[in-house]
Amino acid sequence: MTSFLNKGLQHLLHLYNDACGTVALHEARIKQLESTVADQGAIAEAKSRHYESLMKKVTQEAELKLATAEMDHEQAMVSFREGIKASAIVSLLQARIKMAYEAKETGLVCPAWPVDSWVAKLKELGGKAVPLPVEVGESSKSAEVVDQVGDKKDAGADAGEDAGQDAGKPEKVGEDAAV
Structure with missing residues (x-):
């Protein structure tokens, strides 16, 4: 029986050593995996910071482009409004000048109308000149x-016909000729 016990004890020691070795192996493997997980976490965190940085950069560029587009649009609208104002002023000046010419043509002269300054302003704005009535x-x-x-x-x-009719009549000489 001692042999059985010795065998059993040796077998148990062997199993114990195997188990301890396996545990040590698993513990080493777990430490390695923890290290790998920590490294992967650090990599993921670095990637996250990198992507956040890129997102901030892209967002800032988009905001800058939007602000630029809004400024360009506002300038275009101001230019458009100024163009419409100038066009309206040109039309009004042309109408006033035409009215003044027509009034002058009919004999109505209004000295309070500064036609020359209207014409000068029209030329300054680049409008088509109103032709004179002449x-x-x-x-x-x-x-x-x-x-x-x-x-x-x-x-x-x-x-000539009258002269031809008078050709047959004698000319009056003397006192009657004076009359």
Whole structure:
């Protein structure tokens, strides 16, 4: 029986040593895994900080682009409003100048109207100049000139006819000629 007990005891010692070795091995493996987990945690934390940094940078760039776009839009709107104002002023000046020319054409002259300053302001704003009534009515004036020339020709022909009728009458000499 002692052999059995010796065998059993040796076997138990062997099992105990195996168990202790396995435990030591597992403990070493656990320490290694804990170290790996800690390293992975540190890596994950570093990546997290890196991505947070990138996100902040991208957010700042996006905010900067947005602010720039808003400023550009605001400047464009100011420019657009100024353009509309200038266009409205140009239209009003053109209408005033045309009204003044038409009034002058009809014989109504208003000295309180600063037409010259309106024309200067219109040129300053780059508006299209309002043509003078002379320029507008130039074709009608040339028609009037043609009509006047035609009337003069008709008058000259009438005078020639009158001269031809008087050709047969004797000229009066003396006192009657003075009258």
